[in-house]
Amino acid sequence: MDASVQALTPDQARVVNSGSWGAGIFGVIYLIAMKAYTHALIAFIGSLVPVVNIGVWIYYILKGKQLAWQFRPWKSYDDFLACQRIWDTWAKWIFGTSLAFGVLATLILIAGER
Numbered sequence: 176m177d178a179s180v181q182a183l184t185p186d187q188a189r190v191v192n193s194g195s196w197g198a199g200i201f202g203v204i205y206l207i208a209m210k211a212y213t214h215a216l217i218a219f220i221g222s223l224v225p226v227v228n229i230g231v232w233i234y235y236i237l238k239g240k241q242l243a244w245q246f247r248p249w250k251s252y253d254d255f256l257a258c259q260r261i262w263d264t265w266a267k268w269i270f271g272t273s274l275a276f277g278v279l280a281t282l283i284l285i286a287g288e289r
Contacts, residue, residue: 198239
């Protein structure tokens with residue numbers, strides 16, 4: 176565990192070590208915004224390789240916030256938390272909207288075949 180994570184309270188460390196919707200939905204864009212440039216390159220290359228892309232995607236979902244905490248300079252934990260909440264909120268909205276449109280399109284296609 177990084178020394179900066181050890182200085183956090185247990186609740187703060189739990190948040191830093193939790194999964195990231197932002198990293199899961201936005202991937203390379205998220206990693207660039209978090210100044211994890213090498214990881215962004217790895218994620219981009221990994222996304223181009225079938226089967227490997229799933230492992231890369233899962234890894235960055237699980238480690239996104241840890242990488243953000245490690246690579247991007249933060250004014251405080253509250254600054255980190257506010258930023259991560261924005262990324263997670265947008266990612267959840269995009270995921271939910273995409274899922275709703277996918278279900279709607281499927282229903283329309285099924286109804287059109289009748």
